[in-house]
Amino acid sequence: MSPVSTASSRVIYDALKACGIRLMSALPETWLVHLIRLAEEDPEMILVRLAKEEEGVGISAGAHLAGVKSAMLMQNHGLLASINGIVSCAQLYRIPLLMLVSYRGEFGERDPWQTEGGGVTEDILRALRIPFVMLEQPDHVAQRIADAQTLALASNKPAALLLRRSLMVEE
Secondary structure, three states, X not given: OOOEOHHHHHHHHHHHHXXXXXXXXXXXXXXXXXXXXXXXXXXXXXXEEOOOOOHHHHHHHHHHHOOOEEEEEEEHHHHHXXXXXHHHHHHOOOOOEEEEEEOOOOOOOOOHHHHHHHHHHHHHHHHOOOOEEEEOXXXXXXXXXXXXXXXXXXXXXXXXXXXOHXXXXXX
């Protein structure tokens, strides 16, 4: 496994904070390790560690109702595991939901267990009518995160940012 980029993780984290994100939920995941650590070490950020990804939908819904901006961190298999909560909570009750998804399983994936989720991630997001954008290079991260947050808040709906290998892994 190639090392996860600490520099890209910092760019993502700083962009989230610049958007007013003050609560993040996550399960441990290789590409998210530095983002989770940054949240854990930041006294201005609340990090909620999840037992399963779908719990993050409820955490973000509660945060929204309390006036706190949040983000869910997960890999694409976590997105698949969260579909019920996304549809029956966030979409049904019009909750803005900012999701950062490790886009595992695309070209260059070395872990066989990651390959299936990557193959259906975009199709699932389209089927659920969840707008998404790729985060591929550090220079567009801040603007795309800000734009996704703006859309999620304006539409009161989920929006997804797919974290690509080119951004997250130092080959």
